[in-house]
Amino acid sequence: MSLSRISNLTILNACGDEGLYFSVGPFIVCLHTSIPSVIEGVALLYGDYPIAETSAFADYHITLQATAGVRRWYRPQVNFLFDGYKPFKPLPLSQSMPSFEWGLNWCIANNAHQYLIIHAAVVEKNGRAVILPAPPGSGKSTLCAALVNRGWRLFSDELALISMKNGNLVPIPRPVNLKNDSIEIIKSFAPDAVFSQKVRDTNKGTVSLMKAPGESAQRSTEVARAAWVVFPSYLAGADATLTSKPKAQACMALAQNAFNYNVLGAQGFKVLSSVVDASDCYEFGYSQLDEAIEVFDGLAASV
């Protein structure tokens, strides 16, 4: 049964009692919270994800808790707890839902070493995936959001999970984290997409989460092989241009964008180099989303 089949009240009760257990890609999350914006956010953005048994093993026990003390009256804040431990300083209460997203990213990146984890978006078409590694500000999430609203399947807008066992890319199709101007750009590009409320004045500016397309969430157990590694960069006024990138340089750039490459040692190198081996690697500059989609559709149709 998916989360969309139960009411916000049921979610609230579950989050307060034994915790709300739900599957996100290969992981089970157990969430404890009574913060209304998180309950609403989870109901809105995670409706298509399966509820897990409360007796199930949970990979990540997460609690979002409003801070206590006098401060809660004049500057309310939220604490993120992972297994009862607070890895971060509290954030303003208004940032509770983004804090859940950022915190869950942190939990996965620091613990899921059965995967080589690269800071990258991943989308898939016809069983072949594109890895889009890029630093913040490169337009990675905007491009990813556009692609998944034009027939590409969302694996992730933030974490490429590459199985250490077999090199498969494993989907974790969570909400796409859009920032600042990208929010309105994607709202007009995909008017049917579902967005959370905007949260202003975060470290990343104004953020809003775009719900993953239902099909992506429902097919979250279907893995794929990497076929392309594309390093995107938004260049104002530029035509969409795909330029071949030497594989050795792509391999280095992927290693630099990996969260846990150093933890995985020689095995991580072998998995990383096998992904590069199997992929065509490119630099991609763009300014117009429609042109970008055309280029990516061309790639998908090329083999």
Place this chain on the structure above:
Amino acid sequence: MENAATLWSLYAADELLIRTWEDEAVVFDAYSGNTYLVDQMAVAILQYLDGKTTPQSKLVSECADRFGYEVDVDFTAYLISVLNRLAGLKLLHCESR
């Protein structure tokens, strides 16, 4: 590091993984955990030194032979610069006899 009596060897034998694509390669050093982007000459040196200590003069002539260069002042200076770079990355070790 510039005389013929200099001996070169791998810093940590059996610890290097090398993946070559076209004219570049990526080297993973399991000893340090570091990864490096290197050119074909560096790869040739690392592969040649696998399991053996080699005098610099022999290394220069082997590499020149492999890539079809003349052993002249320019090539020797270039090769020494590559050797020194690899030594700086702690991929190679040198000793003077």
